[in-house]
Amino acid sequence: MRMICARCGRNEAFSSLKLAEFVKRGGPAPPPLPPELCLKCIADDPAYRRMLDAWKDQLMAWAKEQFAPQVRAVREWLARPLEAIDRFVESLR
Numbered sequence: 001m002r003m004i005c006a007r008c009g010r011n012e013a014f015s016s017l018k019l020a021e022f023v024k025r026g027g028p029a030p031p032p033l034p035p036e037l038c039l040k041c042i043a044d045d046p047a048y049r050r051m052l053d054a055w056k057d058q059l060m061a062w063a064k065e066q067f068a069p070q071v072r073a074v075r076e077w078l079a080r081p082l083e084a085i086d087r088f089v090e091s092l093r
């Protein structure tokens with residue numbers, strides 16, 4: 001079920017369920033991000049942004065070993081984290 005962001009009321013809220021799928025494949029555990037916010041609002045919040053950046057580094061190292069095709073997606077994350085994370089998680093399904 002789609003949930004709308006509690007802060008901006010516009011974007012779809014971040015789904016930690018998607019990330020749970022990704023962790024099942026052996027990926028690094030994501031930080032405890034608030035499920036009621038969208039990724040844009042999470043990235044706009046300095047505290048959450050720091051968690052995302054730390055996790056991004058783990059994700060990068062893991063993806064390099066595991067999934068060559070996904071490395072490109074992770075590089076996109078470095079440049080454009082908001083769009084890239086959704087596509088990256090989708091690509092693991």
Ligand SMILES: [Zn+2]
Pocket residue numbers: 005006007008009010011037038039040041042
């Ligand atoms: Zn939002």
